[in-house]
Amino acid sequence: MTTLDQPLAARFARIALGHVGREYPHKLDHVMEGDGDVLSPRTLHPCFFGSYDWHSCVHGWWTLLTLRRRFPDMAEAAQIAALAEQTFTADNLATELAYAQRPASRGFERPYGWGWLLYLHHEAARHGEPWAARMEPLARHFAAAMRDYLAILTYPITVGTHYNTAFALVLAREWAEARDPELLAAIDRWSLQAFAERTDYRGWEPGGDEFLSPSLIVALLMSRVMEAERFAEWFDAFLPADRIAEIFTPATVSDRSDGKVAHLDGLNLSRAWCLRTIADALGPHQRAEDLRDHADRHLQAALPHVAGDYMGEHWLASFALLALLPSRHP
Numbered sequence: 001m002t003t004l005d006q007p008l009a010a011r012f013a014r015i016a017l018g019h020v021g022r023e024y025p026h027k028l029d030h031v032m033e034g035d036g037d038v039l040s041p042r043t044l045h046p047c048f049f050g051s052y053d054w055h056s057c058v059h060g061w062w063t064l065l066t067l068r069r070r071f072p073d074m075a076e077a078a079q080i081a082a083l084a085e086q087t088f089t090a091d092n093l094a095t096e097l098a099y100a101q102r103p104a105s106r107g108f109e110r111p112y113g114w115g116w117l118l119y120l121h122h123e124a125a126r127h128g129e130p131w132a133a134r135m136e137p138l139a140r141h142f143a144a145a146m147r148d149y150l151a152i153l154t155y156p157i158t159v160g161t162h163y164n165t166a167f168a169l170v171l172a173r174e175w176a177e178a179r180d181p182e183l184l185a186a187i188d189r190w191s192l193q194a195f196a197e198r199t200d201y202r203g204w205e206p207g208g209d210e211f212l213s214p215s216l217i218v219a220l221l222m223s224r225v226m227e228a229e230r231f232a233e234w235f236d237a238f239l240p241a242d243r244i245a246e247i248f249t250p251a252t253v254s255d256r257s258d259g260k261v262a263h264l265d266g267l268n269l270s271r272a273w274c275l276r277t278i279a280d281a282l283g284p285h286q287r288a289e290d291l292r293d294h295a296d297r298h299l300q301a302a303l304p305h306v307a308g309d310y311m312g313e314h315w316l317a318s319f320a321l322l323a324l325l326p327s328r329h330p
Contacts, residue, residue: 001296002303004324006071012317013067013076015307019314020050020060021083027053031104044099046092052314055113055162059318062120066321066330069126081129088124088131097138110149114142115168118175139175146172147186156194158218160210160267166191166221167212173224191225199237205247211266211319213248215239216274223281232282241287248275248294250301259311266312268302269319271295277327299323
């Protein structure tokens with residue numbers, strides 16, 4: 001199986017450095033309440049104006065900081081640090097926070113961007129630099145928003161795109177473990193209520209524009225929420241062994257210049273991440289090696305396509321990195 005070594009890390013870093021500061025093309029998630037709100041991406045989001053959209057820029061930065069920490073001797077590490085210091089200033093982050101606090105921004109990037117921002121702050125805190133302290137008010141804003149959101153979210157959203165609830169909770173939960181007991185408890189309580197009694201998954205996967213597996217991302221979340229023995233029992237009941245081969249063959253990507261169709265490369269990468277992480281959570285379970293084999297096939301199908309067309313290049317390295325990092329405390 002492919003491993004994350006320094007040459008591959010440097011390649012991913014160069015890809016992300018090529019887009020986190022690239023303002024256009026850009027797809028805004030922006031509610032305008034008047035002519036004065038017609039502003040450029042860089043004006044609205046001085047930290048996260050690149051990478052085609054806000055959330056991709058956030059996780060592009062997560063990619064860069066993660067690679068810098070894990071490979072501090074690569075040539076790109078100094079460039080990442082210098083750009084982070086230039087980007088994550090107090091003024092820039094205050095502008096990002098003020099935007100998020102607008103009443104019209106209540107649904108801004110919910111929940112996908114929220115989860116990624118918390119995950120970025122979680123990574124920034126590992127660097128011994130002032131970036132995390134400057135970023136913390138924005139992270140705390142989204143943590144509070146996530147708690148409020150779970151309080152009104154009666155049903156999980158299980159599509160395989162940005163609105164998926166379980167994916168955002170996986171990221172937010174890791175941030176909350178050491179920082180926010182209230183959010184951690186809310187995530188675990190909500191997840192158990194939403195998914196603990198679900199059995200014999202029979203959904204149709206994949207959808208034609210999905211980058212997440214609705215079933216596997218739920219299973220990954222539950223592997224974090226449940227104790228190991230309980231999770232193994234739940235997983236066997238939720239996704240019986242005969243369903244794995246039936247559903248989870250690498251997706252075919254017919255046109256990588258189409259942003260929605262290109263999501264399927266991300267699906268292959270996120271499936272690899274989920275399958276490997278679930279296998280690790282199962283421990284010496286009879287299904288673990290089969291899951292790892294499926295993970296490797298998905299990773300190999302997508303890894304050659306992380307760069308090439310901007311519709312995938314502006315985000316896929318983040319999902320490749322998820323698939324290659326250790327399953328816990330990456």
